Amino acid sequence: MPELPATATASATEAGRPTTQPRQPISLATVSCFLGVLSLVAVLCFHFPDLLTSREFRAIYTEEFARTLLLAGIAAAFITGTVAVLLDQHKRVALTGVCAATGAVLLGGSDVPFDGPISHTPYSLGLDWFVLALFFSALVFIPLEHQFARRPVAVFRKGWRTDAAYFFMSHVLVQFILIVVTATTSLVVDTAKVPHVQAWIGGLPFLAQFLLAVFVADAAQATLHRCYHRIMVLWRFHAVHHSSPELDWLAGSRVHFVETVMTRSIVLLPLLFLGFSQSAVNAYAVLVGIQAVVAHANIGVRFGWLEYLIVLPRYHHWHHARHTDYWDRNYAIHLPVIDMLMGSFKLPRDGSWPEEYGVFKQESVPEGIVAQHLAPFRGERTYDDYVH
Template sequence: MRRITRILVRHCYVPVLLVGVNTTAVALMAHDRSKAWLLGLLLVAVALSFAAERVLPYRRPWNADRGDTRRDLAHTVVNEGLVFASLAAIPALADRLVLAQLWPAHWPFAFQVLTAVLLADLGITLTHYASHHVDVLWRFHAVHHSVKRFYGLDGLMKHPLHQAVETTAGVAPLLLLGLPASVAAALALAVAVQLLLQHSNADYHVCPFKHVLALNEGHRFHHLKWAGVGDVNFGLFTLLWDHLLRTHSYDRTRRFTSDALGMAAKPDHPDAYLAQLAEPFRRSRTG
């Protein structure tokens, strides 16, 4: 039974979250259901993420609390709370921000969400790339790179100001085109699910799709701590823009440990939640 469960996690975990959870969200938003359903779906996705990591961990020690779980939960609650709050503000913002009603509202809802995902992926990827090369952005993004283990909640462990910058870069251009609030809501859940998958400690396989989808096999390389080495695989949903930017990297022989993660230039980056929020205002990038 255990062997069957591990096989299911290895090959079905990604489709269940990437297709199953997102498709459910699309169906709910297409029928104008309450956005509270999305919170329920997010909780389901988090629960599945934790379960998969325990059934089939990439590294079992990464499942153990290192005094960081409460901090990561605080990041998750704050950041996702801000996302849901911003969704409520979209109708009011749309009245003021829309430059031209160019959004293809006549398309099937699922295609609208897919279009939003691909366009947001470009804005977020470019902002992520800039965050490794522009000092003021790096100060805030460094919070995310301070992790010493790789598991689902790490994806939601971000400084809220940096998340706001990334979200604005991904969503603001869509709002200018007339993005409907319902599509934005489905996009928001898709981002949260993607971050769970991208940082998951589950040893799942996506075979050749690992060179196309921005999932954990490729994203681990982004978290290598040595200067310059982690400047790869910036994509959130896809690796398309990394291939175009020539920042894609993958080595199937590489195995990761906690010693390879973090920031060599900032080994003393604070671990506590409030200290991480304050850190970007105290120190500039040192490497």
């Protein structure tokens, strides 16, 4: 591990109390634009389900649910946009939302014809996964972060477009990622078998399998995470994730594509190798998706002893801190006990939070999703390029 400069430390906030400074509420025009564009994309998913929707994700929701949600989204986009225009609030943004909702209606709206069955295509985009994940994440976490904000971070903070682009990429390309991950793990799983262990784990009740899967997956993830921090060639990719100067529900999406494939492969490998059922693996996938958002969220609630059982915002925020004492700490994403076993657990007992986030030299990671994806491949870099 490299020696970090003492001047890069950042003190914690006194007593770790969440800020009382309110964030500006989202305007009606922004809500209209958000819902209008999502509604338009959703209608396109109905028109081209074989190309724009994920086969795996389609099994989770029903057509009736999707149509009902689409109708509500279109109606809300029209109402909020119209009110914003009448109140003379961000007219261009509001009209964008109204026009997008109008386009959704002209293309069929919630009554868009759907003949089914959906033809099987080897490759498709996960636009349905993107629309639903973005809608429900924003619906839950934007109000929570407004009400319980740890820091006065604006919804449209610096870098939000970059993080939104990562969110879009990771969801839309979900099937391509699954193909790559499956290819990297199937060979090992098919050639190296432990039938007795697989039979024992496969015979466990679902809840026991799920809890064991969380422990196994988090142990694998935390070990790889430590490698990301200690091996230079891996840190170049992982530095992208640490480059955000602010943390909120969207910031956790900032992950280099190479890191995404590596992490999912390393985590999935022991789960398949040990014979966990598909239902247990699927349940874990849902958990990691939720907890990855929660861990980065700008929520300053004190959870007390619960912070020592599961990874919550304050725990993971210290991992992202520009603080020399925490640069090599708190690698787990689910269970702090993993860090306790690895000797990397560290959490202030006084409830304090970091004051600064990001890599020690912010300029070492460029801005924008394209530049950040190219950066790890450009020239030889050392830790000094990031910390001195």
